[in-house]
Structures are given as structure tokens and as C-alpha cells.
Amino acid sequence: MNSERSRWVALAVLCTGMLMIVLDVTVVNVALPAIQNDLGFTQSSLAWVVNAYLIAFGGLLLLAGRVGDLVSRRGVFLAGLAVFVLASLVCGLAGSQEVLIAARFVQGVGGAMTSAVILGVIVTMFPEPRERAKALGFYSFVASAGGSIGLLAGGVLTQGINWHWIFFINIPIGLATGVASVRLLPRDRGTGLGRGADLLGAVLITAALMLGVYTIVKPAAELGWGSAQTLSLGGASVLLLLLFVLREAKARDPLVPLRIFRSANVSGANAIQSLTVAGMFGMFFLGTLYLQRVLGYDSLTTGLAFLPHSVLMGALSLRYSERLVTRFGARATLLGGLVLIAAGLALFARVPVGGSYLVDVLPATLLLAVGISGAFPALAALAMSGATREDAGLASGLVNTTTQVGAAMGLAVLATLSATRTGHLAAEGRPEAEALTGGYQLAFLIGTALVAVSIAIALTVLKPERPEPAEDSEAEEELPLSVGL
Template sequence: MSAPSAASTPSTSPVTSDPGAASAPAGDRAPSTGNATSAATARSRRLALGVIATGMLMIILDGSIVTVAMPAIQNDLGFTPAGLSWVVNAYLIAFGSLLLLAGRLGDLLGRTRMFLVGTAVFTAASLLAGVATTPALLIAARFLQGIGSAMASAVGLGILVTLFTEPRERARAIAVFSFTGAAGASIGQVLGGVLTDALSWHWIFFINLPIGLAALAVAVPVLPRDRGLGLRAGADVAGALLVTAGLMLGIYTVVKVEEYGWTSAHTLGTGLLALALLGAFVARQATAETPLMPLRILRSRAVAGANLVQLLMVAALFSFQILVALYLQKVLGYGSARTGLAMLPAAAVIGAVSLGISARLNARFGERRVLLTGLVLLTGVLGLLARVPVHAHYLTDLLPVMLLAAGFGLALPALTTLGMSDARADDAGLASGLFNTTQQIGMALGVALLSTLAASRTDGLLAEGASRGEALTGGYHLAFIVGTGFLVAAFAVAFTVLRAARPKPVGSSRGRTQAR
């Protein structure tokens, strides 16, 4: 089911629409006025899409660009090995734990306002990170970056689905949005290596300043002026505290698994407490007069199924995004910039598929079929990586894998459309925040589980007398095999839970009824 038209909810309608023109008799208007207004509205929507995609690209780039510069940051600021992990963890904990809250606050206070404030916070925090001279200051700046990222990215999809209401137009917009996420990580690895080698690690943060300021300058006049529902429609302070504390503690538990182990008292204790807090949040939402997260959103098979598929898919694809880069550097001896360039074909083919043909395939065959096809291709990617040799040749052993990454360009736009398909106009920010939250949880689980398995297998092989290259490759093989299992599970969920959507005319009585 497609999301309801933004026109049915005054608070989310684009500012470029003209209420006076809509009420004037046809005969009282010049023939060219409608065409001019329509063209201006179309331009405004395209600019809005460009702004949101640019903001998301900046955030995605930041996630991968930092990993390349970590050795330089450690050497310059004197981080301990354990302390260095908090350059990533501080960002991930703030980002992942606040997405759901930020998405709902966007519905209540205005999604455009939330996007603008989040982008401004992220840009200011990037400046603070770039001038950091101590580990504590950099970690604090990264936490602040995570807050800004959550505010901006939680509402991005919500703005898009209320701006682009026609199915084909919306499919193209989501394809652009999905491409920024799919390709941003690979671009970040290249850019991070180049900036760190040519200038210094400080510039991986300074690069965000012109991008963020330009996005804000264009966003102010083109994004819709939505006022939101008001805090009274969902001012559940207790629920907000429960879900934020539960997600923050849960993500902290996952990112510390590699240090403490899965069965340690620390992991079990904090994990059970996080589950208790999230359980209390769900119970609270079932009884609260104005719930922060109306539970009706989880009754949708499309929303619940798409979020579960995404969690499994993102957890699996961590092994492609991160472990392949580690394999290239630690086993094949590639440098940072060369590693990024080696992974560029994946970004190029993902972009070509997601921007070029995914919208047409979704319109012709339906999102469910396209998603299943993409998952099959991605399963092939990890299956091939599970057999990559110690002394691999890029053209024969790795380039075919990069090209099969086209499956991500098929799967992500289809999955995003399904995840937002049943969102009501007044829940679009919440649905967007939920979709982004499961993405971050999936990433954290992938990092914790697959990296721990790879390290454990590597240590075992080293103890058996294997060379370092053989041991590392064996560890990565195990992670790729487990990631393949995640993708098989994602395919099973998509096949059994997600149903093919029945075409419905935009603005149908059913859609208008649900939008109220």
C-alpha cells in the first residue's frame, strides 16, 4: 500500500502549493499559471530531494571516512587501543539510540525543522572534531555528531514520502536516497584515504563544513514548512526516556561484545537490562494516552517485515563493507587509497542500478520480487567471498564480486519503499526513524558478531601454525559464511512475510481515510 498523499494532511503539504489557486474557478485563471506553478513545484521537489540526499551522503560518508583515518588519529592524539574504539562507538551509540525519538519528534514538531537543526548540529560538531586536540574532545564531538545525524536522517524519508506522492516519482526519489546510503561508504573510504594522506586526519571532518552549510542554505527555501502535530499528540516523556535508555544501553552492549565476550556477566547484565527497558517502553505505548510510538505501525506486515529484513541484510553486509577492506589491506597489502579505489566498482554498479533501473523494475514487477532478486545476488556475493584465496587476483577473484554488489542497488530501494509503504502522513517521521534504527542495530550486530567470529577463527588458525595471511583469510571466510546465512534468513522473511502490494490509485478513498 502506498503512503497517503501529503495533500490530505495540511501540515505536511509542500510550501510550493498555492491554496488560493486551488480554490479559484478554472475560468478565472490564466492558462499558463497552472503549468508554471506545476513546473515550479517540480523544481522545488527536485531541489528538496537534492538537499536531503546531500545531507544523507554527508552523514554516510562520515561513518566510513573515519575508519580509514583511525591509525593517524591514534598516533596524533595518543589514543590507547581501547580508547580509539570510542571514536566510532560514541557516534554509533548516540546515532542509533536517538533515531526513533528524533523521528517521532519530527512528526510532532515538524520534520523540516528537525532536519535543519540536525544538519546544523552535525556541521558544528564536525568543526569541533576537526579542531580537537585531545581524545576527550574528539569523543565528545563524535557523540554530538551522532545526535545531529540522528535528528537529520530520522526524518529524511518522512519528508520524501510526503513530498513525492505519485508512485513512479516516489520510486525515483527513494532510489536516489538509497544510492546515497549504498555508495556513500565506498566513496568515504576513497576520500578518507586521500584526505588523510594528502593533508591530515583533521580534514575528514573539515570537509563536512562546506557541504553542511550549502545544504542548509538550499534547504531553508525549498523544504516544506510543516508545523507538525504538536507535542500534545505524543508528548510521552516516560516513553521517550525508556526507549532512548534501552536503545543506548543495547547498542553499548553490542559494541562492547568484542571486549567482554558474548557470555560474560557484563554482556548478559547490560543486555538483559536493555531488553527490560525496551519491553517497558512497548508496554507503556500500549496504555499511554498519547504514545510516542503508536503500536499500530508495527501491525503492518510491510513495515514489520521490511525492518526485520533490513536488520538481517545490514548485519550480513557489514562483512562486505568492512571485512573486504580489511582483507585488501591486511592480506593483500593494499594502502588506504588503493583499497577505496578497489571497492569503487561496487559503488558504481550500485549507483547505476539504484538510480538507473530500480524504479522501473519496482513499477513493473513489484518491490517484493525486486527485493528477493537483490537478496539472491547478495547471497552470491558473500558465497563467493567465502572462497576467496590468500593470494587473490583482483580482476579474477574480486572484481566479479564487486559487480554482483548490484544486488544492493536492487534490494535497498525496494526495501525502503516497503518499509515506508504503510506509513500514514502523521507517522512518516516515526516510520523513517524506525527504519533507520533497525539499520543501525543491524550494523552494530554485524560488527559485534562477525568481527568476533573472524578474530576467534584467526586466533585458532594461528595457534595451529597457519601463516598470518592464511589465518586472517580463514577468519574472514567464517564471517562471510555466517553473513550468507543472515541473507538466506532475510530472503525467507521477505518471501513469507512481505506480500506483493496491490496497485491502488493515488488519492483513493482508502488512502484518504487512513491519512486522517
């Protein structure tokens, strides 16, 4: 196999690993009722099947990305796959609540290690701007469409066999990905730990992120954002984050060099990523609930309802995203995509009680598919635009961290406000379907507002990209976006 072809095959291998990680979240969501009945979870304890994974995943992404820079991105990717596959086996064999929750936490560790370094590997494998834009479009499709594909896969596996297979299916996929990665991924050596690792910084940022994600998914979601427990834990998380920033500003060899945030495009893109994912999360989570609890769909039919969204997003991401970014620039492509995402969420906000799939649901999902296929490859390019080769893993971990924190925050905020609105409508004597729909409509409106804030940030913070400079030794040290205007 020639080197040119092997790079693209290696990209497919990396994206297969990412797809396995992304699928795991929504596949588990679909299977939660079956898991609850089989293992005897209460409604409150059932949330830990998801939360245990999110806390480990969100808390370790930055650390895993930086370890990849210092040691080996290929090595971290392979180690993460091994941990994820073994934890998936234990999840599938779990016969008690405690074993499943513990295995889900370990699965989150493996997921963080695997996904944190993928973007860093991609941008080093594809230094030419047009090729990089195409590669990032493929990656973004997998990362974005995996959620809706997971709904379908979860319905098929749970209804066709049993919930254990949503975890067992990871084993052959993970093993095949690992074998192909050993053969195809380029060997790399990081900058090394010779001058000492920033252990204190690692402890502070991991503790801050884990505590922050825990606060969002547990006390904030269950007790409210103004509760004493939420405020105290949230304050502790912010304090740990401030201590981490102080540590990194003074450390001789920081875990996270603060220079990465000097780029307006990098900082702005990560802020947009977090807000947009938070707003969009309602489409998958609350949209699923609307289809099932209001329109009466089962889990398999719900998955099929999102299939056109995935197919359209795949076709656009793989064929046109790279051309748009190359022709118009990442900033302009991002703005167009965000406008379409906001329009799709606004359409969702008007779904009626007796809604029709073809009239009220499908047009919104297709608008979102078009918007996502343009916005997320552009966001990935902007978020990686200021990273040097030495910091590519860190920048990759940062992108994934903002995504996960945005998803967790979006789930907590939108689900809480939706439930509160539904409770108020039910107290007024409204029928159950009407009360539920009113709560979902509010959540979609808030999601639309979050994406509108993202548009404002894109207009005011992001800078138009500069064309690729001529052959230059200094330019080769950077990984600039350079997609032209």
C-alpha cells in the first residue's frame, strides 16, 4: 500500500475508533430502560450508568491529550483502545449495579485516552490545507453523526438481542481498530518527560474537570442550579481551575501551556463548540423523548427517524465540507452552518402535540444536518489552527473537553428547565402530552438562543484566516489553518 493511500486508510481507522466512542453514549441511552429492569436500578441511580462515563471522560481529556504530546499520541490511542475494549467486556458481563457503574467509569478513561489525541494525529498526518480540510470533514461527520447512528444501533441491539450486546459489540470493533492502528498509524515520539512532568497541574485540572462535570450531571440536574450543594461543588471546581491556571503560568514545563489560548480563533472556536453542542444536545436527547413519549415511537422507530439526518450529513460532510472550507474559509463556512443549526432548532421549538414526522420533525433534522456538516469541520479547523506540532495533542484534547462539557451542561440545563416547564403546565391541568410538549418546546428555544450566542462570538471574536504563506521554515513549525478565502 502506497504512503498516500495508507494515510487515508489510517484516517478511516482513527475515525472508526472515534465512532465507537461516540456511539457508546447514545447506544446506552436507548438501552437504559432495559438495564433498569434487569439490574433493579432506581430512577435516580440509573443516571450513574451515564454519569460515571461522562465524569471520567470529561475529566481526563486534557490530561490524555497532553500525555500524547509528551510521550506518544499513537501509544495513548492504542492504550485507550485496550482499556475501552476490556471495560466494554466487563460492562457486558455485569450482573450488578456496582460492577456496571465501575466498568463504565473505566470505559470513560479509555474513551478519553482514545479520542483526546485523534485530532492531533490527523493534523500532523495531513499538513496540506485542502487535504486537512477534507480529513477534518470526515472526522467531524463521524463525531457528529455517531449520536444519531447510536440511536438506531441501540434500538436494534436492545430489541433484537439484549442490552448486554451494546457493550459486546465494541469488542470486535475495538480489536480490529487496534490491529489496523498498529500497522497503519505512524510511530511518533513526544517531546519527552525528561525535564519533569507537571504532576501538580495534572492533579488540579483533572480534579477540576471531574468535579465540574459531576456538579453538572448530579446536583445541578437533580437539586437545581441554586442549591447549596451545586453552588459549593461548582465553586470548588472553579477554585481548582483558577489554581491550575496559576500553576501553569509559573510552571517551567506546564501541562497546558497557556500560549495556546492567545489565539482568538482557538479560544473563540472552543467557546462556540461548547455552546453549540449544549444547544444541539436537545435535538438528540429531548427530540428522542418527544418522539417516544408524545408521538408514541418505540426505540427502533426512533432510530430510523434520525436516519435521514445521518445520511444527509454524511453525504455533505464527505463530499462538500472540504470544498466549502477551502473556497470560503472556515469562519464564513462556520457562520453559515450556525445559522442553519439555529433555524433547525427554532423549527423544533414549534413541534405540536399531534405532530407529523414529515411536516414537523424531518425538515428540522435535515436543516440541522446541513448546518452541522458545514459548522463542525470548520470549528475543528479553527480550534486546531493555533497548535504547534508539540501541542497538537493538547489542542485535540481541548476540543473534545469543550464538547463534552458542553454536552453535559446542555443535558443538565435543558432537561431541568424542560421538566420544570412540564411540571408547571401539568399543575395547571394540561394533558400529559401537552405538558411534555410545552417543556420540550422551551428546551429547543433555549438551544436556539445558545446557538445565537455562538453566532455572535463568531462575528466578533473569530478572525478571517490568512492565506497559506509560501514555503517557509517557520510556517512548517506551525499547524496553521490556511484554508484561504
